[in-house]
Amino acid sequence: MLQDQLNELLDSIKKLHQLLDDERACLKEKSFDNLSLILSNKQKQLQSIAGLNKAISSEDNLYLIENNSELLSLKQDIETRLITCQKDNDINGRLIELSMQSNKHLMQVLTQAKGKNTVTYDQKGVLSSASLLGKNIQA
Numbered sequence: 001m002l003q004d005q006l007n008e009l010l011d012s013i014k015k016l017h018q019l020l021d022d023e024r025a026c027l028k029e030k031s032f033d034n035l036s037l038i039l040s041n042k043q044k045q046l047q048s049i050a051g052l053n054k055a056i057s058s059e060d061n062l063y064l065i066e067n068n069s070e071l072l073s074l075k076q077d078i079e080t081r082l083i084t085c086q087k088d089n090d091i092n093g094r095l096i097e098l099s100m101q102s103n104k105h106l107m108q109v110l111t112q113a114k115g116k117n118t119v120t121y122d123q124k125g126v127l128s129s130a131s132l133l134g135k136n137i138q139a
Contacts, residue, residue, distance in 0.1 A: 002061055002064055002065070002071065003074065005055060005056050006056065006065075006071060006075065008052055009052040009056065010074065010077060010078050012049045012052060013085060014081065015045050016042065016046065016049065016085050017081065017084065017085050017088065019038055019041055019042045019045060020085060020089055022034070022038050023039070023042065023092050024091065024092050024095065026038065027095040027096060030099070
């Protein structure tokens, strides 16, 4: 029974790892069509992992795990994979931050390009207003 629960926990962590890989792929490719579904599934997996962990974490079960080499090995595999998931989640978090910064910069550029008082730069790199761009030209 305990071994089955540990195997179920391990399977849930493997599924979480796959979801993190899928999330990272969406972020790298800027393909956000499936991202909402992936995030929802990721949240469900995290809840499942928390529930399974809580069910397994009784004092009696922890004692059995520590005194059975097969169960202890399974626990160590779970912990190692969970650490990997945490690292992958941190990487995805950084990718999200970079994507948000990039989008913010793009919005600023597009807002400037759309505005009547578009900002331009001269040959020396000095900022100048382009509000007269194409107006009042006398040939």
